[in-house]
Amino acid sequence: MFTASEHPLSPLLKKLGSLTRLSDRDEQAILHLPASPRVFAAGQDLVGEGDRPTRCWLIVEGWVQRYKVLDEGKRQISAFHVAGDMPDLQGLHLSVMDHNLGALTRVTALSVPHEALRELLLRIPELNAPFWRDTLVDAAIFREWVANVGRRPAYQRLAHLFCELYLKQVAVGLARDGRCPMPVTQVDLADATGLTSVHVNRTLRELRRDGLIELRGKRLEIPDWPRLVAAASFNPAYLHLASRPTA
Amino acid sequence: MFTASEHPLSPLLKKLGSLTRLSDRDEQAILHLPASPRVFAAGQDLVGEGDRPTRCWLIVEGWVQRYKVLDEGKRQISAFHVAGDMPDLQGLHLSVMDHNLGALTRVTALSVPHEALRELLLRIPELNAPFWRDTLVDAAIFREWVANVGRRPAYQRLAHLFCELYLKQVAVGLARDGRCPMPVTQVDLADATGLTSVHVNRTLRELRRDGLIELRGKRLEIPDWPRLVAAASFNPAYLHLASRPTA
């Protein structure tokens, strides 16, 4: 019998249990999933477009980007994932990958066989809800990104992205006090916001000039959260976080 | 005992069964879901941001748009839905709506209580997969829209949207021979592509001029599908349709 806090799968529990409390039996069942660790170097893909994966990755450490490559080398990032996320959980029910998952930093991840997950979900049907829900939150974030990229000007667009990434990290205990890791390049920010890296550079300067962000050494600092939120017209509802922060 | 073909829930079966074949027992269980019909006038919302729905809608006829309203009346559409879709299935596990679902045309829909769906999914755990999968395909489409809006120029962007909407309708038997309903205004197209209605108008003219589309009377005609696909660099993989068309 594992104690939840020290187990490598424990970040997953924290996330899944954030809305509906998991029973002890459920927690134990999840902790007993077979999982083998692997390290990816920055720049490596965990899964690529066209693959037919037979397992899911649970991120234990590092950042993962979800991206598509289009015509003439254009690239669009559609999500950033951090520790506790299972970015390819969808592979459980969609047989072919329609995009790539790449390591932005060095990444440690646990691989969980689809087999084992499927068996677990049939054996304990109540567990479908929290896993399914996790993919629904990802979808909600995609919707917000469509709006962000489609309708917000560059300044607001970047501010909005920073709000999201900060809150996502707060939710899993990776950030607090207006500071968090932000291991992305300006090219990555451009590919996430549908802008050019040159324009990102200039817009970042304006955000700094206005005292909304500090960004150096792969860390983000937000001196005045309410002002950043206002500048982005950020409404966190789409993240579907527990209204009350998790212990 | 119902025969699947004549039942009002039968479009749902067609969709859910498109990948994994449903057993007779499963089909019957779905057909016995309680469902009450309702008609929405064009322009009405089926569900609004902030709502806490207690049921899902299954579209029987008409088109539904999924949209968010941002600053200064800006609007972003993130999906179009047609007969057979359950656009708010996510409500089953996300308690608060983070966007709106509105009727683009007059819409007939069936309301299915969450209660009944939850009970069904616990009783027949195998049914989680097809319903869950449906929400995953929606998510895959959102990802493609992020790329469409973020990185493709207007001409390609609109061409891409038309490819998607045509194929989606072919998949449920609403379109064939390069013709399909397209009951959207140029303002709607603008809000779906992150463009201006004026620019949509001009780009539409170019698409027409190049013989890629005809668009009148709320119907779309595609004279040369391969050429449209090429112009859009459209790859249908993200729709996760059965490779072989469903009977």
Added chain:
DNA sequence: CGATATGTTGACATAGATCAAAGTATGTGG
């Protein structure tokens, strides 16, 4: 310590936005 990736800056180009007005459908009530 040098190579390579990332960030910064300037000059210039353009896709797409904005504003404004005039056509053309479409639908409703009489």
Added chain:
DNA sequence: CCACATACTTTGATCTATGTCAACATATCG
């Protein structure tokens, strides 16, 4: 079935946010 109101489409003139190209500066890392 007409007439009028409203919604939608089209067009022109002009503007601007963002892109492109190119050079240089500064990190970062093996």
